[in-house]
Every structure is written in C-alpha cells, then in structure tokens.
Amino acid sequence: MAEVGLDDALVVRWCGWMDRRLTAERPNFAGGSQFKASTIDFSENAISVKGMKALCDLLEKHRVRCEVLRLSGNHIGNEGLRCLAKYLASSSQAPVQELLLTKNRFSMEGVIWLLGSLALHPAYPVWNASTERFVPLWLRLENSRATLEARRALAETCERLCFAVCLGERTDEESCGPRKCVNAACSDQLKHNCVAHLSATAWKGEAALPPPAIHARSFFSTQGLPEMKASSASASGRREEPQLLYEDEDLAVVLKPSGWSCTPQPEGVDPSWVWLAPAARRARAAKLLAQESAAPLQGWLLLQFGHDPACDVCRDQTLDRGLVHRLDVETSGPMLVGKTHKGYEHARNQILLGVLKDYVTLVHGGFAPDRVRGECHLAIDTSTYLETGKVSVDAGGQAASTVWEVLAEYQSPETRERFSLLHCRMVTLRTHQLRAHMKHLGHPLVGDGLYAPGSIPDFCPRLFLHKIRIGFFNLRGEACFLRCPLQAAPELWRALGRLKKVGGMALMGCGAPGR
Structure with a gap:
C-alpha cells in the first residue's frame, strides 16, 4: 500500500x-x-x-x-x-x-x-x-x-x-x-x-x-521526583491529604490517597467554603481528614482552588468541581482535574482520546515461570453496577483490555500463602476493569472484599491498588507524564515489607520492599 x-x-x-x-x-x-x-x-x-x-x-x-x-x-x-x-x-x-x-x-x-x-x-x-x-x-x-x-x-x-x-x-x-x-x-x-x-x-x-x-x-524509584510532603493529618486523621502533583492555568493533577470518594454531588460540601479565610480552609480540610466516612474529594478541590476567581469549574458542583474521571474510595493515585471551563473540556477530551494509566496491584497466588506477562481481552458488563456496585465479565459487555506483568513474588511468613505484585497497563478504561479481570483469571486483588469476600489478609489494611502513572497532553500541546511510585501509598509499601520476597524482579536489585 x-x-x-x-x-x-x-x-x-x-x-x-x-x-x-x-x-x-x-x-x-x-x-x-x-x-x-x-x-x-x-x-x-x-x-x-x-x-x-x-x-x-x-x-x-x-x-x-x-x-x-x-x-x-x-x-x-x-x-x-x-x-x-x-x-x-x-x-x-x-x-x-x-x-x-x-x-x-x-x-x-x-x-x-x-x-x-x-x-x-x-x-x-x-x-x-x-x-x-x-x-x-x-x-x-x-x-x-x-x-x-x-x-x-x-x-x-x-x-x-x-x-x-x-x-x-x-x-x-x-x-x-x-x-x-x-x-x-x-x-x-x-x-x-x-x-x-x-x-x-x-x-x-x-x-x-x-x-x-x-x-x-x-x-519503586523516586529519582527525578519532587519530595512528597509529609501528611498534614493529625494523629486522629483517618486518611492522608491529597497532594498537588502538577498545575498550570487550566489543569491540575492531584494525588488521591485512599479514603477519598469521587462520588458525584457528594453530601457535606458547602459552596460557602470558597469565602473562608486561609486558616479556616485549613481547619475545614483537617475535618475532612478526620471524618469517619469517606471524605469527598470535591470538598478538597473546593478548598484548594475554589477561592481563585479563575478556577470557576472548581466551584461548579454540576461539573463535579473539575473531576473528569474517578478512582474507587480505596484506590490511590494521580487524577486529572479541569480548573477552568477550557481546562475541563480539554480534560474530558483527553479521557475520550485515551489517558495513559499504569497501576501496581498485589494479587493472590503465583504465576508459572513462563507466564510472567499476559493480557486479558474480556468484555466488561456494567449494566448492574448501579444496583450492585459490581461489574462482571460478559461477552455482551463493553470491550476491555488489560496488559500485565509480574514484578515480584511474595510469600506470607505466617500462612505461606503466595502473592504476586503486578504492573498493569490499562488499554481501555472500564469501571472496575482490573478488579473484574483479575478475579476472572483466578487472581483477585488483595484486600478486595467486593470481588473476593472473605479473603482479606491481616497484613494489608485496604485494597492493594495504586495508580503509579498518568499521561496526557496539556492545552499547550505538551506531553505530560506524572509518575507516582508506590511509596506515595505508605500503607501499601509497609504491607509489602511484612512479606518475604521469593522471586521475580524483586530479587534483582529493583528496590522493592520485603523481607
């Protein structure tokens, strides 16, 4: 041709x-x-x-x-x-x-x-x-x-x-x-x-x-990255505070820790927060860190950007205060946010064109030596998601593709159970895609009480799923990649430290934690 x-x-x-x-x-x-x-x-x-x-x-x-x-x-x-x-x-x-x-x-x-x-x-x-x-x-x-x-x-x-x-x-x-x-x-x-x-x-x-x-x-390398600031949460804080990883006139990338909800139109977010003085905004943010239920990320965005006259979208609840995609409450990682109307529309278009997303997850079970990487091309049916909060692998659903590789193999010193640390590239971006695919392959995510009830181990306090990278083009046409290594989720980093490294690239000087 x-x-x-x-x-x-x-x-x-x-x-x-x-x-x-x-x-x-x-x-x-x-x-x-x-x-x-x-x-x-x-x-x-x-x-x-x-x-x-x-x-x-x-x-x-x-x-x-x-x-x-x-x-x-x-x-x-x-x-x-x-x-x-x-x-x-x-x-x-x-x-x-x-x-x-x-x-x-x-x-x-x-x-x-x-x-x-x-x-x-x-x-x-x-x-x-x-x-x-x-x-x-x-x-x-x-x-x-x-x-x-x-x-x-x-x-x-x-x-x-x-x-x-x-x-x-x-x-x-x-x-x-x-x-x-x-x-x-x-x-x-x-x-x-x-x-x-x-x-x-x-x-x-x-x-x-x-x-x-x-x-x-x-x-696992933090080379070339700005030092992550220490959490501002008090001793009674139940979650880490989000951090700003990237910002320009129209867009921002925010690191969402575990415990923050991306639910649309959340309760308990008062539009009048935009008029608070800086000290009062910090006090309100501290209350979000300490509240028992999942904290609304929209509330933090309102406190962070809402006082800026240019950030009109962050004051607009009908536009989810700039959120253009979501992460589950327990999942951590970087999220793209539109601060202005121009930025919001651009960010939405980036999602449609395909934002690059890499995840690290720990799953139950080990893989054969000749199966250190693989892919899953199974359709995801989301028709029952609003009713059950779950999706299923079904040929009649939307096309979905996940590519994965084994980074490290671990074993529990107490139970001798095997675990595998995977890196996953999301080719498509369906709801709960990774969780459903891994469950279908017989390797449910550690800490996933929704798709693998009854299998939550003591060493991991939450769903072991962290987005380590996001990529997009900004409005100036610049290719932006934000890397967020596993250390940004300290509870997951500590969880791996409680396990014994038994195989994979973890034994090759890559810096993965473990005994």
Missing part, C-alpha cells in the same frame, strides 16, 4: 473493507495474536490523524503483529502518533519490532508521548526468542540531525520517567540493529528499561542520556 496516493478517506474505506475480510476469515477467534505479517507498508501517502486512527484501530482489533511497520512520508502529527502509541501498547507482546516514521509532521512532544507510552510497558523492550535477549524497538524518526533542544528534552524525559533509549552502539565486530543491541547494559537476559533504538546520527550530541537500568526499578 506504499506510494498509492492514500488519503484519510481512502484509508478509512480500505480499513472497513479489510475489517470485514479479517472478521470473515476468523469469526470466532478469541486467542492472542490473530494475524502476523512480515512487513506492513503505508509509506509515501497522505495519511493523517483520521487515517491513522482507522488503521491502528483495525490492527488492534484483530491483534495484527508485524516485523516492520513503514509509515514514512505521510502527514502524521502528534495525534496520529498518539493513535500509533495506543496500538503499540495494546498487547503484552510487541506488535512491531521495527517502526519507520521519517518525513512526517509530529513534533518532539509527539516523540515524547510515543516513548513515554513504551516506557514501563510489559512488552518493551522486545523479547527476542531466537537470541533470548530483550531488544529495544528499532525506531526511525528523522534523517536530519536533531536539535540540541530536542536532545535535551529527550534526556530530561528519560531521566524523569526512568527509561532509556539506545542511540546505536558499534564494536569492532558488530553494531546495533533491528534484532539486536550491542549496548552492554541492554544485552543481558534481565529485562531492562531501554525501550527504543534511535538514529545515532540524528540524536547523538551534547545532552547525555541516562544509561539503561533494571526495568522494575522504575516502579
């Missing part, structure tokens, strides 16, 4: 036709990778965001894998690159080993989004079964030399998000290529965090890139 004059409209039509063909060929397929190809070539056309979305949706739906994907010489911008990143992250096995994207229209922010999406992902770097090594994705962007500003932005992103890239190494006998990496730190059998090869001629320069490290270290 290269050099045939395809624009978005023609690509959409072609994808519709191909979808019907692939569906007819394997109508009842429910396994892993459905179709494989050596090369998929759409280079030298006029494909932009609509065409990229249609193509990537097709490849993701039928789980198409290929060795080489050629998309050079098109009109792909940052949003088109976002569609591509979603496809590349949709499986526990890398769907592409070599990706050519030269002569397109994306900016450095699009590159950061692509690399940030591959970072921490279970499928990257790519496992090469023939060499039994992890190999970075072979990525070709521009033939011309990257600017110093772009190299510095890349170096800063690698440092902040705890991932690495290889600029191509060469020895006397061999050099890096699509199927191998001669970088000494990338060639071990242990999974590392070097996710991509970039063109050496384009990206080598003054800005030094961080060297590769153990993949799992990113989940």
Whole structure:
C-alpha cells in the first residue's frame, strides 16, 4: 500500500473493507495474536490523524503483529502518533519490532508521548526468542540531525520517567540493529528499561542520556521526583491529604490517597467554603481528614482552588468541581482535574482520546515461570453496577483490555500463602476493569472484599491498588507524564515489607520492599 496516493478517506474505506475480510476469515477467534505479517507498508501517502486512527484501530482489533511497520512520508502529527502509541501498547507482546516514521509532521512532544507510552510497558523492550535477549524497538524518526533542544528534552524525559533509549552502539565486530543491541547494559537476559533504538546520527550530541537500568526499578524509584510532603493529618486523621502533583492555568493533577470518594454531588460540601479565610480552609480540610466516612474529594478541590476567581469549574458542583474521571474510595493515585471551563473540556477530551494509566496491584497466588506477562481481552458488563456496585465479565459487555506483568513474588511468613505484585497497563478504561479481570483469571486483588469476600489478609489494611502513572497532553500541546511510585501509598509499601520476597524482579536489585 506504499506510494498509492492514500488519503484519510481512502484509508478509512480500505480499513472497513479489510475489517470485514479479517472478521470473515476468523469469526470466532478469541486467542492472542490473530494475524502476523512480515512487513506492513503505508509509506509515501497522505495519511493523517483520521487515517491513522482507522488503521491502528483495525490492527488492534484483530491483534495484527508485524516485523516492520513503514509509515514514512505521510502527514502524521502528534495525534496520529498518539493513535500509533495506543496500538503499540495494546498487547503484552510487541506488535512491531521495527517502526519507520521519517518525513512526517509530529513534533518532539509527539516523540515524547510515543516513548513515554513504551516506557514501563510489559512488552518493551522486545523479547527476542531466537537470541533470548530483550531488544529495544528499532525506531526511525528523522534523517536530519536533531536539535540540541530536542536532545535535551529527550534526556530530561528519560531521566524523569526512568527509561532509556539506545542511540546505536558499534564494536569492532558488530553494531546495533533491528534484532539486536550491542549496548552492554541492554544485552543481558534481565529485562531492562531501554525501550527504543534511535538514529545515532540524528540524536547523538551534547545532552547525555541516562544509561539503561533494571526495568522494575522504575516502579519503586523516586529519582527525578519532587519530595512528597509529609501528611498534614493529625494523629486522629483517618486518611492522608491529597497532594498537588502538577498545575498550570487550566489543569491540575492531584494525588488521591485512599479514603477519598469521587462520588458525584457528594453530601457535606458547602459552596460557602470558597469565602473562608486561609486558616479556616485549613481547619475545614483537617475535618475532612478526620471524618469517619469517606471524605469527598470535591470538598478538597473546593478548598484548594475554589477561592481563585479563575478556577470557576472548581466551584461548579454540576461539573463535579473539575473531576473528569474517578478512582474507587480505596484506590490511590494521580487524577486529572479541569480548573477552568477550557481546562475541563480539554480534560474530558483527553479521557475520550485515551489517558495513559499504569497501576501496581498485589494479587493472590503465583504465576508459572513462563507466564510472567499476559493480557486479558474480556468484555466488561456494567449494566448492574448501579444496583450492585459490581461489574462482571460478559461477552455482551463493553470491550476491555488489560496488559500485565509480574514484578515480584511474595510469600506470607505466617500462612505461606503466595502473592504476586503486578504492573498493569490499562488499554481501555472500564469501571472496575482490573478488579473484574483479575478475579476472572483466578487472581483477585488483595484486600478486595467486593470481588473476593472473605479473603482479606491481616497484613494489608485496604485494597492493594495504586495508580503509579498518568499521561496526557496539556492545552499547550505538551506531553505530560506524572509518575507516582508506590511509596506515595505508605500503607501499601509497609504491607509489602511484612512479606518475604521469593522471586521475580524483586530479587534483582529493583528496590522493592520485603523481607
């Protein structure tokens, strides 16, 4: 399909036709990778965001894998690159080993989004079964030399998000290529965090890139992060106070601790709080920390932003005071908030386009040595959620996909029960998706009294589920990734410290807690 004059409209039509063909060929397929190809070539056309979305949706739906994907010489911008990143992250096995994207229209922010999406992902770097090594994705962007500003932005992103890239190494006998990496730190059998090869001629320069490290270290490292402030809760406080992780004129990212509710139109939030003096606002926040029932996060947002005349949405209960998505009461992690009407609409659109979300969870049971990563593509039925507070795995529900990997294996010193610490990338964002998928796989979440009643262990005080990362574009078109390691949920960190580490990457110097 290269050099045939395809624009978005023609690509959409072609994808519709191909979808019907692939569906007819394997109508009842429910396994892993459905179709494989050596090369998929759409280079030298006029494909932009609509065409990229249609193509990537097709490849993701039928789980198409290929060795080489050629998309050079098109009109792909940052949003088109976002569609591509979603496809590349949709499986526990890398769907592409070599990706050519030269002569397109994306900016450095699009590159950061692509690399940030591959970072921490279970499928990257790519496992090469023939060499039994992890190999970075072979990525070709521009033939011309990257600017110093772009190299510095890349170096800063690698440092902040705890991932690495290889600029191509060469020895006397061999050099890096699509199927191998001669970088000494990338060639071990242990999974590392070097996710991509970039063109050496384009990206080598003054800005030094961080060297590769153990993949799992990113989940426990606080390197490059601002120091988390100590809780302002008093001795009688029942929960930690939310913290501000990111803020601009229109958006904010707030770390929601366990014990805060995202329920719409909560009781006990008084609009007059916006007129309180600073000392009175702090006193009111202290009462939220100490109240027995789950505290409304909307109340904290009103106290935090409501007094600012520019933050009109945070005073509007009909717009949930800026909340555009939710976390369960016991779940902790970063949340995107719109402070202004412009920011609120933008944040809602980001949710529709696909906000990046990574979670860490502890589940009951262990996994076989050959099953250290996997994926679940089971539909979620939410029709009974309002009545029962639960969802179910049902073929008639909404499509849902979760990709996961085992970070560490633990054992209770008292009961000898096995547990597995998982990292999960949410490909889709359905209600209770992760909890329902893991329950269906026979590994319910630790502390989940809703989906696994009667199995709550003594060492964990709550549902063991923490969102460690969120990614989105702000209104300036900048790719934003906020990392929130497990230490931000101290009760979960302490819970792991009560267990014995018995396997997985926890034994490889990654910094995971445990005896």
